[in-house]
Amino acid sequence: MRFTDKIVLVTGGGQGLGRAAALRFASEGADIAIADTRLDVAHATARDITGMGRRALVISADVSDEGECKRMVEKTMAHFKRLDVTFTNAGIIGTGGIVANMPTENWDQVIAVNLRGTFLTCKYSIPALIASEGMSIVTMASSMAGWDTSLTGAAYMASKEGVSGLTRSLALQLAPYGIRVNAVCPGVIKTRLSFRPDQTEEEWETHYERFSQRIPLRRVGVPEDVAAAVAFLASDEARHITGSMLLIDGGQTLQSWSNAPDDDAYPVNIR
Ligand SMILES: NC(=O)c1ccc[n+]([C@@H]2O[C@H](COP(=O)([O-])OP(=O)(O)OC[C@H]3O[C@@H](n4cnc5c(N)ncnc54)[C@H](O)[C@@H]3O)[C@@H](O)[C@H]2O)c1
Numbered sequence: 471m472r473f474t475d476k477i478v479l480v481t482g483g484g485q486g487l488g489r490a491a492a493l494r495f496a497s498e499g500a501d502i503a504i505a506d507t508r509l510d511v512a513h514a515t516a517r518d519i520t521g522m523g524r525r526a527l528v529i530s531a532d533v534s535d536e537g538e539c540k541r542m543v544e545k546t547m548a549h550f551k552r553l554d555v556t557f558t559n560a561g562i563i564g565t566g567g568i569v570a571n572m573p574t575e576n577w578d579q580v581i582a583v584n585l586r587g588t589f590l591t592c593k594y595s596i597p598a599l600i601a602s603e604g605m606s607i608v609t610m611a612s613s614m615a616g617w618d619t620s621l622t623g624a625a626y627m628a629s630k631e632g633v634s635g636l637t638r639s640l641a642l643q644l645a646p647y648g649i650r651v652n653a654v655c656p657g658v659i660k661t662r663l664s665f666r667p668d669q670t671e672e673e674w675e676t677h678y679e680r681f682s683q684r685i686p687l688r689r690v691g692v693p694e695d696v697a698a699a700v701a702f703l704a705s706d707e708a709r710h711i712t713g714s715m716l717l718i719d720g721g722q723t724l725q726s727w728s729n730a731p732d733d734d735a736y737p738v739n740i741r
Contacts, residue, residue, distance in 0.1 A: 471498050471499045472498050472499075472701065472705040472706065472707065473495050473498045473499050473500035473554070473555070473701075473704075473705070474498070474499035474500075475499060475500075475501070476495075476499070476500045476501075476554035476555060476605070477500065477501055477502075477503070477546070477550040477552050477553050477554050477555075477602075478492070478495045478500045478501070478502050478503070478554060478555040478556075478557065478704070479502075479503040479505065479542070479543070479546050479553060479555070479556045479557070479591075479595065480492045480495070480502060480503070480504055480505070480557045480559055481505045481506070481531070481533050481542075481556075481557070481558055481559050481560035481587070481591055482505070482506055482533075482559045482560030482561065483502065483503075483504035483505060483506055483512060483515055483559070484504065484506035484508050484509075484510075484511030484512040484514070484515055485508070485511045485515075485661070485662060486659075486661035486662060486663060486693055487559055487610070487656070487659065487661060487693050487696050487697070487700075488504075488506070488515075488557070488559040488560065489511070489515045489693065490692075490693030490694050490696065490697040491557055491559065491693075491696070491697040491700045491701070492504055492515050492519065492526075493515070493518060493519065493522075493697070494694070494697035494698065494700070494701045495555070495701060495704075496519045496522050496524040496526075497522060498701060499524070500524065500554075500555070501519075501524050501525035501526065501527075501550060502515075502516075502519050502524065502525075502526050502527070503526075503527045503529055503542075503545070503546040503549070503550065504516055504519075504526060504527065504528050504529065505529040505530075505531040505533070505542045505560070506528075506529075506530070506531070506560070507530070507531070507532050507560075509528065509530055512528045512529075512530075513528055516528045525550075527545070527546065527549045527550070529541075529542050529545050529546070532583075532587075533558075533560045533583060533586075533587030533588075533590060533591055534582040534583045534586055534587045534590070535590075536590055539587075539590035539591055539593070539594050540594050542591075542594070543594040543595055543598050546598070547598050552598075552601075552602040552604070553595060553598040553599050553602050553604055554599070554602060554604040554605050554606075555604065555605050555606050555607070555608070555704045556591060556592070556595040556599065556606075556607045556608075557607075557608045557610070557700055557704070558587070558588045558591040558592060558607065558608070558609045558610055558633075559610045560583065560587055560591075560610075561583060561584045561587070561610055561629075561663075562579070562580060562583045562584065562663075563580075563623070563626055563663050563664055564576055564579060564580035564623075564625050564626055566620075566622040566623050566624075566625070566626070567622055568622065569624050572624070572625070576625065577624075577625045580625035580626055580629050581625060581628065581629050581632070583629075584626070584629035584630065584632075584633065585628075585629040585632040585633060585636070588609055588610070588632075588633050588636060589636060592607060592609075592636070592640060592651075595607065596644065596649075599644075599647075599649055600644075600647050600649065603648070604649060605649065605650070605704060605705070605706065606649060606650045606651070606652070606703065606704045606705075606708075607640065607644070607649065607650075607651045607652075608651075608652055608653070608654060608700050608703050608704050609633050609636070609637045609651065609652070609653040609654075610633065610653070610654060611630045611633045611634050611637065611653040611654065611655045611715060612626070612630040612633075612655055612656060613655050613656065613657040613717060613719045613722065613723050614626060614627045614630045614631075615627075615630040615631050615633060615634040615653070615655055615715065616631065616634060616655075616715070617655070617717060617719070617723035618657070618722070618723050630655075633653060634653060634655075634715055637651055637652065637653040637713065637715070638651075638713045641712040641713030642713065645712060650703075650708065650709070650711060650712035651712060651713065652703040652708070652711060652712060652713065652714045652715075652716065653714070653715045653716065654696055654699050654700055654703065654716050654718060655715050655716060655717045655718065655719075656691060656695075656696050656718045656719065657685070657691060657717070657718065657719025657720060657722035657723060658678075658681055658685070658690055658691065658719070658722060659690070659691040659692065659693060659695065659696055659718075660678050660690050660691065660692055660693075661693060678690045684722075684725075685719075685720040685721060685722050686720060686721030686722070686724060686725070687720035687721050688720075689720060690720075691718060691719070691720055695718055696718055699716055699718050703716060
């Protein structure tokens with residue numbers, strides 16, 4: 471119960487990693503503001519939180535829009551009167567592609583949601599966190615922010631590397647106020663992020679099953695794995711941790727060309 475009566479704002483809290491973090495914070499005593507562009511999923515998360523006996527506020531907000539971000543924090547403060555933790559989770563993977571052929575709008579969209587959205591969420595949360603003598607910001611980076619490389623994900627990589635730099639600069643800026651800023655950097659986690667409309671559910675499941683064989687811990691991460699790390703970084707247990715980038719990838723990025731498996735099976739045979 472590290473967040474008893476604390477107020478936590480989660481962007482993209484309707485599904486996936488944001489939803490799991492919102493439920494984790496609520497399970498430890500927090501009341502949650504859930505901001506999302508999709509109100510159907512945001513309301514579903516809110517119902518589960520109220521079912522746990524905590525309060526939940528649904529806010530319709532696109533984090534790439536400055537006015538909506540400002541109102542998101544104003545609504546949180548008007549409703550709950552304080553803000554203790556902000557988790558800047560909302561993000562998209564984008565359509566990807568080779569840079570020379572990439573429509574510039576695709577680049578702009580990923581940077582707008584993932585990087586500008588994180589900046590705007592922080593910009594408007596900071597005064598509220600300081601006024602509330604709040605605890606922490608947790609940002610959402612990725613294993614693509616320094617550990618891994620994606621052939622067709624240049625915009626996604628650039629956005630998450632940007633979040634990494636923003637996180638460390640903010641950690642320095644907010645340290646005098648006792649507010650810590652850290653990033654979580656997940657590897658492949660099973661959510662709808664990379665689900666393509668042309669995929670069947672079966673293909674989607676098979677993709678993760680195959681991928682799990684390539685991860686040293688032999689499993690694909692689930693949202694609760696990331697939520698546990700977010701809650702730790704946000705909590706007072708992490709009181710001496712700021713500006714850190716916490717990798718949560720089952721060892722996925724430990725493999726390089728020199729020790730990569732020849733096929734999908736990770737070769738472990740230690741006797
Ligand atoms: N799933 C992974 O493997 C993985 C790995 C590393 C990092 N991440 C990051 O985690 C975050 C969450 O991803 P997820 O896997 O839960 O994806 P997801 O698609 O399941 O959930 C994302 C949520 O964010 C919301 N959202 C999207 N754009 C928004 C916007 N502009 N404003 C407000 N809300 C918006 C969506 O409606 C959705 O509810 C993203 O930032 C993603 O880059 C995911």
